[in-house]
Amino acid sequence: xxxxxLSGVDAVLARLREAxxxxxxxxxxxxxxxxxxxxxxxxxxxxxxxxxxxxxxxRLSWLWERYLELSELIAKVDAQPGGWAARRRERATDLLxxxxxxxxxxxxxxxxxxxxxxxxxxxxxAAGSARDTGWAPGATPVAAPEGLLAxxxxxxxxxxxxxxxxxAARDGLLAVLTGAEAELGRLSAEAARIGRPxxxxxxxxxxxxxxxxAAVATDPLGVRPEQSDAAREALDRAAAAVSxxxxxxxxxxxxxxxxxxxxxxxxxxxAEGEWSAREALDRxxxxxxxxxxxxxxxxGDPERGLRPWLERLRGLAAGPPERxxxxxxxxxxxxxxxxxxxAQARRVADANALPLRRRGELRGLLGALRQKAVATxxxxxxxxxxxxxxxxxxLYTAPTxxxxxxxxxxxxxxxxxxxxPASPPTLGPVRGNRIVEERGETR
Numbered sequence: 001x002x003x004x005x006l007s008g009v010d011a012v013l014a015r016l017r018e019a020x021x022x023x024x025x026x027x028x029x030x031x032x033x034x035x036x037x038x039x040x041x042x043x044x045x046x047x048x049x050x051x052x053x054x055x056x057x058x059r060l061s062w063l064w065e066r067y068l069e070l071s072e073l074i075a076k077v078d079a080q081p082g083g084w085a086a087r088r089r090e091r092a093t094d095l096l097x098x099x100x101x102x103x104x105x106x107x108x109x110x111x112x113x114x115x116x117x118x119x120x121x122x123x124x125x126a127a128g129s130a131r132d133t134g135w136a137p138g139a140t141p142v143a144a145p146e147g148l149l150a151x152x153x154x155x156x157x158x159x160x161x162x163x164x165x166x167x168a169a170r171d172g173l174l175a176v177l178t179g180a181e182a183e184l185g186r187l188s189a190e191a192a193r194i195g196r197p198x199x200x201x202x203x204x205x206x207x208x209x210x211x212x213x214a215a216v217a218t219d220p221l222g223v224r225p226e227q228s229d230a231a232r233e234a235l236d237r238a239a240a241a242v243s244x245x246x247x248x249x250x251x252x253x254x255x256x257x258x259x260x261x262x263x264x265x266x267x268x269x270x271a272e273g274e275w276s277a278r279e280a281l282d283r284x285x286x287x288x289x290x291x292x293x294x295x296x297x298x299x300g301d302p303e304r305g306l307r308p309w310l311e312r313l314r315g316l317a318a319g320p321p322e323r324x325x326x327x328x329x330x331x332x333x334x335x336x337x338x339x340x341x342x343a344q345a346r347r348v349a350d351a352n353a354l355p356l357r358r359r360g361e362l363r364g365l366l367g368a369l370r371q372k373a374v375a376t377x378x379x380x381x382x383x384x385x386x387x388x389x390x391x392x393x394x395l396y397t398a399p400t401x402x403x404x405x406x407x408x409x410x411x412x413x414x415x416x417x418x419x420x421p422a423s424p425p426t427l428g429p430v431r432g433n434r435i436v437e438e439r440g441e442t443r
Contacts, residue, residue: 009089012096013077019149020070026156027067030060035163038170048222049166056162058108059155065105066152073099100145107151114154170220176228177212180235184209187242194249195321201238208234248328252317255331259310259338266306266342270294273349276356284355285399291355292348298341306341309334358402363395366409369416378419387412 030036039045039053077092107114184205191199208231215223248255277291284290299305313334316327370388373379379388391412394405 009092009096013074013092016070016074016145019152020067020074023063023067023070023152023156027060027063030063030156030159030163033160033163033167035166036060039163039166045219046222047219049169049219052162052166052221055109056159056166059159059162062105062108063152063155063159066148069099069104107155111158166221169223170216173212173216173220173223173228177209177216180209180212180231183235183239187238190242190246193321194245195323195325196245199238199241199245201234201241205231205234205238245325245328248332249321249325252324252328252331255328255335256310256314256317259313259331259335262335262338262342263306263310266338266345267299269342269345269349270299273345273352276349276352280352280355283398283400284359285401286355290351292351294341294345294348306334306338355402359395359400359405362402362405362409366391366395366412369409369413373416376416376419378416381419384412384415384419387415 035056040057043050045053073095076095080088080091080095184202187205188197188202191197191202211227212223212231215227273292273294277293280286280291297305299307302308309330313327313330316323316330319327366388370379373381373384373388378384387408391405391408394401394408
């Protein structure tokens with residue numbers, strides 16, 4: 001390897017000392033690796049982890065054997081008696097050459113692409129690539145075992161990679177599992193607080209986490225990504241289910257207060273519709289279907305009325321957690337029905353107010369037409385005055401016939417539009433005004 005006459009043997013020995021020292025440090029580091037004690041003995045694991053543990057520990061044992069071999073060789077060389085230097089190098093050369101040709105096991109568990117080992121410590125091609133490092137000119141060369149040292153470096157890297165992979169898999173799985181179990185515990189406590197300790201989604205999540213918990217102790221390297229994904233998804237579903245229930249449970253008091261306010265709004269709206277209906281019945285001549293009403297019992301029916309139903313929910317809310325949760329679910333249903341009832345009450349109120357509103361609109365229109373007649377000087381036209389009086393009588397007499405009143409006002413408007421004054425109107429008292437002013441509404 002290193003040329004230089006008699007100094008070649010010393011160079012080989014220096015190379016071996018350096019390699020042995022580095023190997024000792026690496027072996028001490030691997031023995032201190034957290035995975036070293038965890039994987040020994042490997043029979044505590046199964047599957048992928050057990051197989052990787054056997055391979056890593058076999059390679060580690062082979063490395064220790066090579067270290068002892070190198071150490072013994074160096075010790076034998078160092079134990080050679082002093083004296084003539086050439087003679088001492090000759091004996092050292094014999095020891096190195098004997099070690100080079102000695103049989104030793106190849107690195108265990110070769111992987112695809114590994115070169116087959118050559119004879120002796122030099123490994124594949126070591127003898128052919130060695131430079132002249134003999135102890136005297138013309139002597140058979142002595143080479144540093146570069147092939148062996150390369151095998152040692154490869155084995156070291158693979159053992160360290162296996163140890164690191166095991167530690168990363170176990171630590172990562174533990175972190176995931178610890179966080180998931182803590183979350184599951186929190187969700188379970190929340191579910192118990194609101195009276196649902198046996199929530200189905202929680203049981204599903206616990207079942208999905210069980211294989212991961214077992215894998216930490218048996219085969220962390222064998223956990224498939226889809227297992228962790230399935231557990232995460234199950235936990236997310238449980239969290240969503242619990243969240244919905246907790247929100248409903250914790251917001252129950254506020255929800256009941258809002259329900260009371262909503263019921264008050266419905267009652268007021270329904271009362272408005274009933275008042276409009278009574279007014280319309282007294283003042284307007286109605287046809288079938290002109291007025292609407294809410295279904296009987298919508299408010300006070302003992303079984304389906306909104307008020308008794310809400311009182312039952314308040315009673316449940318004052319009870320233990322499982323009854324409160326029942327109240328929370330019931331309040332959701334009550335609120336949906338209440339909003340439907342409110343919308344219906346508004347339709348009833350609008351429909352029942354329509355006849356009186358229509359009569360008011362016709363009265364306003366008639367007043368505007370009268371002002372137009374006065375402004376154009378047509379108020380004293382006998383035909384127009386008669387039409388105005390007839391429309392007034394219809395609109396200011398109860399019960400008002402809206403159909404007839406609408407027709408009369410429409411006819412008066414048309415007649416007023418068709419009449420053309422022959423000359424500009426003159427200012428002065430207008431007798432036509434007294435027709436309207438002297439007539440009063442009988443109701």
